[in-house]
Amino acid sequence: MSVGVVPAKLHDVWFVVPASAVQEILGEQRWVPIAGAPAEMPGVIAWRGRAVAVLDLGPLSGMGGLPPGESRRRTIVVHVDDATLALPVDGVREVQEVPDEAVRKAQLTRLRHAAMEVELDGVPMPIIELGELLRTLAPAPAA
Secondary structure (H helix, E strand, O other): OEEEEEEEEEOOEEEEEEHHHEEEEEOOOOOEEOOOOOOOOOEEEEEOOEEEEEOOOOHHHOOOOOOOOOOOOEEEEEEEOOEEEEEEEOEEOOOEEEEHHHOEEOOOOOOOOOOEEEEEOOEEEEEOOHHHHHHHHOOOOOO
């Protein structure tokens, strides 16, 4: 068996997201800041006629957040649990199929919300656990 991943770059750090979560890869997108929003979810973009939350991985990786009025070259739209999110990134590569045995516990990479990693073209890349990340940033209300 294998797993599909989409490699993406933020500044000079490569990571992957599960291809099954990716809805669309867009170019540079303008986003609207939301007053009082956390640095990790600073605003929204318009996508298919609705507002979609921007999930900025910069603050989570210690690389700094996306300043208001600035954007990144590419935007990955992902669907996680019941949420659609926009991840602004500096670059994206095509979907890669990775054999299950190539997915390993993170040893060479250190990134919050990425307990596993893969190596693509000799570069170790953390696998972002989008569901866990979303549950940490926007926990469900207690029943």
